[in-house]
Amino acid sequence: MNGHRVALAAPRRLLTLTIDGREVKVPEGSTLLQACRQVGIDTPTLCYLENLTPVNVCRVCVVELEGSRTLVPACSRKAENGMVVSSDSERVRASRKLVLEFLASSVDLSLCAPEVSAWMSRYGADPARFGSPEPGNVDRDRTRPGEHSPVSQDGAATVAQPPKLDNDTYVRDYSRCILCYKCVEACGSDAQNTFAIAVAGRGFEARISTEFDVGLPDSACVYCGNCIGVCPTGALMFKSEFEMRQAGTWAPERQSVTTTICPYCGVGCNLELHVQDNSIVKVTSPLDHDVTLGHLCVKGRFGYRFVQSRE
Amino acid sequence: MDLRLGLAGPPTDGEKAAVDSVLGDPESGWDGGTRTQRDGHMAVGGHQARGRRHLLLPALESLQERTGWVSPSGLDYLCTRLSVPPAEAYGVAAFYSLLRTDPSPPTVVHVCDDVVCLSQGAEDLCREMEARFGAEGRLDPETGVGWTRSPCLGRCEQGSAALLQRSSGPNGRTSLAPASADAIAALLGGTDPEWLPAAPVRTPPEQRRLLRRVGRVNPASLDSYRAWGGYQALRAALRMGPSAVVEELKRARLMGRGGAAFPTGAKWEAVAANPLRPHFFVCNADESEPGTFKDRVLLEQDPFAVLEALTIAGLATGSERGYVYIRGEYPEAAAGVARAVAEARRHGFLGPSVMGSDFNFEVEVREGAGAYIAGEETALFNSIEGKRPEPRNKPPFPTQAGLFGRPTGINNVETLVNVLEILTVGGEGYAQLGTSGSTGTRLFCVSGCVQAPGLYELEFGATLAQLLELAGGVPPGRSLRAVLLGGAAGSFVGPQDLGIRLTFEDTRAIGASLGSGVVLVLDDTVDLGAILRRLARFFRDESCGQCVPCRVGTVRQEELLARLSAGRTIGSVQAELQLLREIGAAMRDSSICGLGQTAATAIESAVRLGLLGGLEGSV
Amino acid sequence: MFGAGGGTSSYLEAEEADVIVLWGSNAREAHPIYFHHVLRGLRNGAKFYVVDPRRTTSAQWADLWLGLDVGSDICLANAIGREIIHAGLVNHEFVSRATANFDAYVEAVEPYTLERAERETLVPAQAISELAHAYAQADRAQLCWTLGITEHHNATDNVFALINLALLTGHVGRWGSGLVPLRGQNNVQGGGDMGALPNKLPGFQDVVTNLDARERFERTWGVPIPAQAGWHLSLMFEAMERKELTTAYILGENPLRSEADTDRAERLLGGLEHLVVQDIFLTDTARLAEVVLPGTASWCEAEGTVTSSERRVQRVRRALEPPEGARDDIEIICELARRLGTDWGHPTAQEVWDELRSLSPIHAGMSYPRLEQLGGLQWPCRDESDPGSPFLHGRLWEEDPELRGPAAPFTPVVAEGPLDSLNEEYPIRLTTGRRLDSFNTGVQSSHYQTPIRRPEALNLSPEDMARLGLQDGDLVRVASRRGSVRAPVQTDAGLRPGLAFMTLHFPEQVATNRLTLDAWDPLSGTAEFKATAIRVEPVSPAPPLDALQPVRSTS
Structure with missing residues (x-):
């Protein structure tokens, strides 16, 4: 389903580049990721999403660009005429493998989309090479910048920590957080502009945080759910889904998704109703519809409950 | 912006004063001042309010310096005044090691235990500190003094080094070298040294060029600087005009001294040629590479030279404003440069119509607050802009989109000071010094x-x-x-x-x-394993955490060295060294910036040289 | 506008405008996703002006907020128009070619000097002048409004005052320049589209003047259609008062709670001979009814379309099985028709829609497959090759007079304050509005909660709180000329002394509409919810109220 943008942009020049020996033509302004996808090269991404500004931090999409000292992130590097790109060279495979190992050895990736484990096996990633996972640092949120956490001689440091349950709407389980910045962007200037969360701390202790780590109810959060909508790892989750998962009743295979229009104000936001057993269990919005770009407000996200409250 | 503010309670008078000292008094009730009747019917905000974000770090530093920490109510007031979301401001504050977001003692001593000091017995000093002031890193606000270990403080030529951070009394930060627990205690007892001992400059005066004036000129006196030939290079530059200055630089084949060795003339030319306006020029004085102290010596002892060179850079690149970004660990240098800026402005060497010409140039001094990564040029721009000093992906390069998204030139102190020499002896004369690939x-x-x-x-x-x-x-x-x-x-x-x-x-x-x-x-008295582990720790502690290879790779590298030194390898030593190489390759190939890209370089070279005890020849 | 009842612009235009003016709208909370487009515009460099008595969360984003006195909109707009004229910033090319009645407008706004406007609106003259110059000089400017303009007794005049500004500056009929009335409910626009207006057939075809259209409908439906306008809601209430209207069939509305002056609404609805209510809930209005017809939730239990504020028709779809006993609205209406003696069969939603397309030219091109494929279409869309109309009135910019069509007339209007005047007895102005997480009378929004939900409270300025010796959570009696309610109070720094704010979201807790005035606009029938004169009296002893969070202060 597409929104239509009628104001016509100026026609864009076509650029020619070579990817894995194949000639590819893309419109000026395209990224290498778009070029790869255009010719069907499956490129892993974690921090990239169509409706957000690329932050190019996960580095799982890196490709080799002739003439460049280092690998370059496909998600944000703009295509140029004459570029020669390898998306599957030994250097690329080695870096993607290590990046996936770095993540999997430090973060709980068990709720990620299935592609992530497919990439892990494609690149032969084995996170156990770094040793067994260490219990996390319970004081992560209060770590001073530059403060050194004692280093383990036996295992691999992780970001393991208990989920944050400070309200009845969201669950924040940062043991699953890969720090892709998507939630910060969706809460911030890419969509909601509420800025309830930001990255705090630095290095391995960098984390998504409210000011002074106050609970969400004391923060600026307005519960639009746009952070949850973009989270790729299940670190952010609606409490309702969290509870169903805990009760073992969350069953995506039994869920249908129907697109309709929000019953509240007159903006006309597209809602995707995820229905399980004739009950709405989650609401999302299509990323490619130009009214919402995938983002909703608190009413669109949670206001459905009245239809299920009738006797 | 519709920020959620006021939950932390009103600011204390001290917090208000700390913020207002940087931002000036509030302009309206909406800006943190007293509500007037007019405020009920209009408010100015939007782009104008958000446009002051670049004052965030100076105001955070002021809160730290005057109140001992960045408290919730102080941050809240600052956010009200700047229209900055508290979560973002907190994210910035919680990046810098000289800012604290928890209550802490009025005095905190940062003791350098980095590679140079470590090779000179820093661990003994740390033991003394522990005996006298308690456990490291326990910043209990109830105690008068707390202490932490610190990365390099840039006083390596003076033996052990310490930085005192105080929130009461006239002195905020004070450097101390050589540092001992006794000297620190004496300092806390109220005997502040008059002036730091001059850095030993070992080159004989007649062979010095960049250091010509160091130790001889009075750094606080513009007259003294001029008596030593100061501002003749700028006069020459104004006479020659911008493009001729760039030509001289190209003839001199000057290369940047910050580490990347990029041709300076080409950089300036690219800024000058960019049609987007305004342009900026930044003097990178965030010297934080462990073992480096040269820029500090120039800043402390010859500040007008740095300003003169920066002014020439501004002229040559068509910049209207220059910044000197000095690391927070160099308070004396920052104070000296700030004094020099005021002095130069008073005498017409800065400000409108520099030296009577039609060239206008202002210089702002900005201080860092404890972050090695802020010395990376794009991270430095973010730091000035009031954002977290996370490096940006390149391209675009600073000459295209630098500070505030504008074409920006940036050079470190040493590179800039070379410009004075070039304009004095001419580009060709300068190029005769050194070798064909490295002039000067x-x-x-x-x-x-x-x-x-x-x-x-x-x-x-x-x-x-x-x-x-x-x-x-x-x-x-x-x-x-x-x-x-x-x-x-x-x-x-x-x-x-x-x-x-x-x-x-x-x-x-x-x-x-x-x-x-x-x-x-x-030499052979040094525990090289400890040096390597300190290097690994340095990168882990200083990683901004933005990209995965550096954020996790630096941890995995440090863990691996710990396993090797403890003899608790996973599998064979060979396998561990192979893994170390793989970690290094991933960091080098796929990190965003130079920190991650070089975090394994020294350690890999040590392995190659067989400096990991007992592992010789195993690679 | 100029003949068709819809906004002229697309949301996307806000992203590419140079100036955005939000007038009487707190879109940040009432239309949050539209506000995302505004925010993208601001990131792209647009200057942003908000005109609102309160410094709302929207206003906090503004480059300049103009905090006018409630109900002084026309004075402000006329003064802006006069300033544009006197500063020589009129778009004369557009005015002379595409508008009419300019001279009358110039004459009408001449008395509205900046000084007078400052006196009457209380907004500093310099701020008024800045807005006038920025709006007039912008290459592309969006002028948006909501109920702050239309919930007044002189709503239509308010709208004309704003349209006049767009005509004066040529900010209509071009991509990026337009007039955007944001609709409060998901299908207010669609209701108008479908002819749920007393004087229009579907597709905004006038029932009195458009003979062709009337004939077409008569032919298709096989019945004569009375050539006269019907009653809008306010007229219906008056007819109830006169006992001329004795039976009502209400679909999906809760007028007992949503109308101004609740006491009167209760008396009139309760006094009907026969009341039928079709709703998904047993609302308070339904409780008064003789017959209640349980309907389905049209947005998730039925197929159909709705129309958004940018005239975009989009599909709603059935995602859930309705509860037992609830029936599709089409099915209920057809069944009702059958029992009244007309068999309409069992049409699907698509069949009903296709009939509409055959009768309403502006919807003719919007087949279900196209709506599906294109993510909705904006009317007018006259045939299946028509891409729809992102903006209206482009014709006004045509060189050729034939294509340009009839001129858009200026409609001079005269400033007139709220009817419910302030005096010593009722010294405080109460205005109403929405909060982000709630909606209208709470029928829908009361079934979920997040930590931002707060119970109803009378919001007062810090100064009034201090003057009345009140603390957050204290209980007060709020009295207007019509009734009184009890409510806790809460400080809101976005209010100035003498201005109070409440919502209509929690009628069970605080029946705000017992206070409001049902004086209504003669053309649109909207009531004056936005301007009530009240008195606030502390109730002693004040019982402490739990769970009151401090209100958001401002930046």
Whole structure:
């Protein structure tokens, strides 16, 4: 389903580049990721999403660009005429493998989309090479910048920590957080502009945080759910889904998704109703519809409950 | 912006004063002032309010300096005044190690235990500190004094170093070197030193060019500077015009001294030619590479030279404003440069119509707050803009989109000061110094196990052996093990490499680099394993955490070294070394910035040289 | 506008405008996703002006907020028009070619000097002048409004005052320049589209003047259609008062709670001979009814379309099985028709829609497959090759007079304050509005909760709180000329002394509409919810109220 943008942009020049020996033509302004996808090269991404500004931090999409000292992130590097790109060279495979190992050895990736484990096996990633996972640092949120956490001689440091349950709407389980910045962007200037969360701390202790780590109810959060909508790892989750998962009743295979229009104000936001057993269990919005770009407000996200409250 | 503010309670008078001292008094009730009737019917905000974000870090520093920490109510007031979301402001505050977001003691002592100090017995000092002031890092607000370990404080030529941070009394931050627990206690007892001991500049005066005035000119006096030939280069530049200045730089074949060795003339030319306006020029004085202190010496002892060079850069690149970004660990340098800026402005060397010309140029001094990564040029821009100092992906390069998204030139202090020399002797004359690939002179920060540590200025082309000889060599009875060349981001060379000429091209040929001019000499009394682990720790502690390879790779590297040194390898030593190489390759290939890209360089070179005890020949 | 009842612009235009003016709208909370487009515009460099008595969360984003006195909109707009004229910033090319009645407008706004406007609106003259110059000089400017303009007794005049500004500056009929009335409910626009207006057939075809259209409908439906306008809601209430209207069939509305002056609404609805209510809930209005017809939730239990504020028709779809006993609205209506003696069969939603397309030219091109494929279409869309109309009135810019069509007339209007005047007895102005997480009378929004939900409270300025010796959570009696309610109070720094704010979201807790005035606009029938004169009296002893969070202060 597409929104239509009628104001016509100026026609864009076509650029020619070579990817894995194949000639590819893309419109000026395209990224290498778009070029790869255009010719069907499956490129892993974690921090990239169509409706957000690329932050190019996960580095799982890196490709080799002739003439460049280092690998370059496909998600944000703009295509140029004459570029020669390898998306599957030994250097690329080695870096993607290590990046996936770095993540999997430090973060709980068990709720990620299935592609992530497919990439892990494609690149032969084995996170156990770094040793067994260490219990996390319970004081992560209060770590001073530059403060050194004692280093383990036996295992691999992780970001393991208990989920944050400070309200009845969201669950924040940062043991699953890969720090892709998507939630910060969706809460911030890419969509909601509420800025309830930001990255705090630095290095391995960098984390998504409210000011002074106050609970969400004391923060600026307005519960639009746009952070949850973009989270790729299940670190952010609606409490309702969290509870169903805990009760073992969350069953995506039994869920249908129907697109309709929000019953509240007159903006006309597209809602995707995820229905399980004739009950709405989650609401999302299509990323490619130009009214919402995938983002909703608190009413669109949670206001459905009245239809299920009738006797 | 619709920010959620006011939950933390009103600011204390001290917090308000700290913020207002940077931002000026509030302009309306909406801006944190008293509500008036007019405020009920109009409010100015939007782009104008958000446009002051760049004052965030100076105001956070003011809160830290005056109140001892960045409290919720202080942050809240600051956010009200700047229209900055509290979560973002907190994210910025919680990046810098000199800012604290928890209540802390009125005095905090930062004790350097980085590679140079470590090779000089820093652990003994830390034990003394612990005995006298309690456990490291326990910043209990109830105690009067707390202390933490610190990365390099840039006083490596003076032995051990410490930085005192105080939130009461007239002095905020004070450097101390050589540092001892007794000296620190004395300082806390109220005996502040008048002026820091002059840095040992070991090059004889007649051979000095960049250091010509150091130790001889009065750094607080513009007259003194002018008596030493100051501002003649700027006069020449104004006469020549911008493009001729760039031409001289190109003729001189000046290359950047910050580590990347980029041709300076080409950089300036690219800024000057960019049609997007305004342009900015930044003097990168965030010298933080462990073992480096040369820029500090220039800033402290010859601040007008730095300003004159920056003004020439501004002229040549068509910039209307310059910034000197000085690391927070150099409070004396920052104060000196700030004084010099005021003095230069008063005498028409800055401000509108510089030296009577039609060129206008302002300079702002900005201080860092404890973050190595802020020295990376794009991270530095973010720091000035009031954002977290996370490096940006390049391209675009600073000459295209730098500070505030505008074309920006940026050079470190040493590079800039070379410009004065070039305009004095001419580009061609300058290019006759040094070698074909490395023109001019270079400052070397010699430290560690030598008899005469200090700052040396040598014409490019001298060998490492010659430099070590000038520095008196290792103390009698000891033997040289290795030299760390270029800093933490550099690499180790061994005794067999002493014949190498210290030029860009010769070091590159053996896979090393001059980096920031660090020459850390290590002899057989030094625990090299401890040095390597300290390097690994440095990168882990200073990683911004933005990209995965650096954020996790630096941890995995440190863990692996810990396993090796404890003899608790996973599988064979060979397998561990293979893994170390893989970690290093991933960091080098796929990190966003130079920190991650070089975080494994020194350690890998150490492995190659067999400096990991007992592992010789295993690679 | 100029003949068709819909906004002229697309949301995307806000992203590319140079100036955005939000007038009487707190879109940040009432239309949050539209505000995302505004925010993208601001990131792209647009200057942003908000005109609102309160410094709302929207206003906090503004480059300049103009905090006018409640109900002084026309004075402000006329003064802006006069300033544009006197500063020589009129778009004369557009005015002379595409508009009419300019001279009358110039004459009408002449008395509205900046000084007078400052006196009457209380907004500093310099701020008024800045807005006038920025709006007039912008290459592309969006002028948006909501109920702050239309919930007044002189709503239509308010709208004309704003349209006049767009005509004066040529900010209509071009991509990026337009007039955007944001609709409060998901299908207010669609209701108008479908002819749920007393004087229009579907597709905004006038029932009195458009003979062709009337004939077409009569032919298709096989019944004569009375050539006269019907009653809008306010007229219906008056007819109830006169006992002329004795039976009502109410679909999906809760007028007992949503109308101004609740006491009167209760008396009139309760006094009907026969009341039928079709709703998904047993609302308070339904409780008064003789017959209640349980309907389905049209947005998730039925197929159909709705129309958004940018005239975009989009599909709603059935995602859930309705509860037992609830029936599709089409099915209920057809069944009702059958029992009244007309068999309409069992049409699907698509069949009903296709009939509409055959009768309403502006919807003719919007087949279900196209709506599906294109993510909705904006009317007018006259045939299946028509891409729809992102903006209206482009014709006004045509060179050729034929294509340009009839001129858009200026409609001079005269400033007139709220009817419910302030005096010593009722010294405080109460205005109403929405909060982000709630909606209208709470029928829908009361079934979920997040930590931002707060119970109803009378919001007062810090100064009034201090003057009345009140603390957050204290209980007060709020009295207007019509009734009184009890409510806790809460400080809101976005209010100035003498201005109070409440919502209509929690009628069970605080029946705000017992206070409001049902004086209504003669053309649109909207009541004056936005301007009530009240008195606030502390109730002693004040019982402490739990769970009151401090209100958001401002930046």
